[in-house]
Amino acid sequence: MNAIRWETFALLQDYASLAPTRFVSIPSNVSFAEINRCLLDLIVLNSHFEKYPPSKQYQRSFWKIIIGQLEDLLTRTSDEEEEIDPRILHFYLSILPSSGPFSGSSAASLRGQICERGLPLEEAPSKSFVTYFWEPSINQTQEERRQDMANLAHYQTSTLEESRTTIEGGTTGLRTWFASRMLARYLTQNSSVVEGQRVLELGSGIGFLGIIVASLQQLSSMDASSLWLTDVNEEVLAQCQRNLQLPCNISAFHKSVQFRVLDWAEALRTSIKPLEALLQDEINPDVILGADIIFDPSLVPPLVTVIAIALQLGFENNVQRSAIIASTVRNAETYQYFLDHARGNAKAEQLIFEAGRH
Numbered sequence: 001m002n003a004i005r006w007e008t009f010a011l012l013q014d015y016a017s018l019a020p021t022r023f024v025s026i027p028s029n030v031s032f033a034e035i036n037r038c039l040l041d042l043i044v045l046n047s048h049f050e051k052y053p054p055s056k057q058y059q060r061s062f063w064k065i066i067i068g069q070l071e072d073l074l075t076r077t078s079d080e081e082e083e084i085d086p087r088i089l090h091f092y093l094s095i096l097p098s099s100g101p102f103s104g105s106s107a108a109s110l111r112g113q114i115c116e117r118g119l120p121l122e123e124a125p126s127k128s129f130v131t132y133f134w135e136p137s138i139n140q141t142q143e144e145r146r147q148d149m150a151n152l153a154h155y156q157t158s159t160l161e162e163s164r165t166t167i168e169g170g171t172t173g174l175r176t177w178f179a180s181r182m183l184a185r186y187l188t189q190n191s192s193v194v195e196g197q198r199v200l201e202l203g204s205g206i207g208f209l210g211i212i213v214a215s216l217q218q219l220s221s222m223d224a225s226s227l228w229l230t231d232v233n234e235e236v237l238a239q240c241q242r243n244l245q246l247p248c249n250i251s252a253f254h255k256s257v258q259f260r261v262l263d264w265a266e267a268l269r270t271s272i273k274p275l276e277a278l279l280q281d282e283i284n285p286d287v288i289l290g291a292d293i294i295f296d297p298s299l300v301p302p303l304v305t306v307i308a309i310a311l312q313l314g315f316e317n318n319v320q321r322s323a324i325i326a327s328t329v330r331n332a333e334t335y336q337y338f339l340d341h342a343r344g345n346a347k348a349e350q351l352i353f354e355a356g357r358h
Contacts, residue, residue, distance in 0.1 A: 002153045005030055008038050009133075009150040015043055016131035016157075018054050021061045026069045032077050036085050039066065044091045048131065052159050052248060055128035056095050063092045130176065131159045134188050134212065136219055156250065158211040160243040176208040179292040183326035184212040193287060193324070196222035200285035200310060202262070202303070203293040204229040207240035213289070214244060214251035227254065228283050230262035237261060264302035267309060279310040288323035294338045295330060304341045 004012075007027030014024050026035050043049060053059065070084050133155045162176060187193055187209075194213050204210050210229045217225035229244070231237045241259045244251045251257070266275045279285075288307055294300065311321045329335045 003149045003151050004038060004042070005034075006148055006150050008035065008042075009152070012038075012042050013133050015054065015062055016049075016133065018058050018128060018130055021058070021065050024062060024065055026066060026073070032070070032073050032079075032082055035073075036070070036082075036088070040085050040087055044088055048157070048159075048248060052129035052131060052161075052246070054130070058128060059095050060092075063088075063095070067092060127161055127163055129159055129161050131157050132181070132184075132208070133157055134184065136188055136191065136216065156215060157248070158208065158215065158251075159246055159248050160206055160208055160211070161239065161246075162206050162243075176206065177292040177328065179326040179328045180205070180209045183289065183291045183324065184209055186324075186326070187212060187216060191216045191220065194225070195220040196224045197286040198224075198226045198228075198284060199287045199289060200228045200230065200279075200283050202230055202264075202288060202290045202306065204231050204240050205236060207243040209289060209291055210240060210257070211244055211249050211251045214254040214257055215249065218250050218254045225254075226256040226258075228258045228260060228285070230260050232261065232263050234261055262306075264299060264306045267302045267305035272309065275306075276309055276312075279306070280313050283310065284313060285310055286321050288321075289325075290323070291326045292328055294325065294327045294335055297334050297337055300334070300338045300341050304338070 005027065008030060011024070011026065013019070030038075054062075067084065067088070074082065074084070134157075135154060136156055160176065194216055196217075199213055199217075201210055201213070207229065210227065214227050217227065229237070229240055231240065237259055243249070244254075244257060246252060260278070262278075266272065269275075288310055290303075293303065307323045311323065313319075327335060327338075
């Protein structure tokens, strides 16, 4: 099933990316039979979600809402023989906490079992696989758009295992943040920014943006491409590496991806020669990327200095290089402090520009 309605594709994306279930709903312009079939083929029987599933907590919440909406739709259909596919109900039962054996297989019986068992008590959020769909280029034809259809064959996916809590293990780096998704969208629409380039990402987190960049570079088949992913937290960086190397991601086939612990505070130490050797001689980036890394005023001076050091060779040789920083502005004063500090650095002022401010 490659061609599906955009509304159905949106529902698939909601499930894959763990969109808040309060916003999830089945399309109003799709027949019961079609949505029944799509839910079965695209989610329940999808081998990708079997291997890389959302958390059980999310699946329970999602299917409780979807099955309720399907039941409501059934009351308004004229075909009395239509029913929720038993495989959907069986799947929902399989993810509920076990409370003893159940007999019977009819849809009505299964619905009764579901009602009896309900949902479990509130659980602590667990780690979960999250899958994002993205278009590497404008592939959809105008005819397809007029027909209101999405061609799944034109989309790539990026899958990560991430925490569903805001802070875990003393770090916020174990989940994907909004600014990363916005910068990823910018890069997929402007892939020449990273194709054939030496790219350094600061504060890589668990690797969402890294997967996108590595995938774009891999798809372009330019041998000169390289990618360095850095973070101060070793646990986060280890998860980043595991995510990039998941077999379902194109990034797993990139031969020139490096992972390195990098503490920006090194830029303010008395001797910065080891840092200069790493950033200028070993990495020597054409492009620096950063997403949601401007949140703590104390990190601004070392961050700007790291960027300036990393791009110094290009600055001295009059070679155009750039740092693209995407930010969610949670604190206007902190964000302005970053801009002011960048302007106060002769090199950084020419090297930094904003990819987006959200």
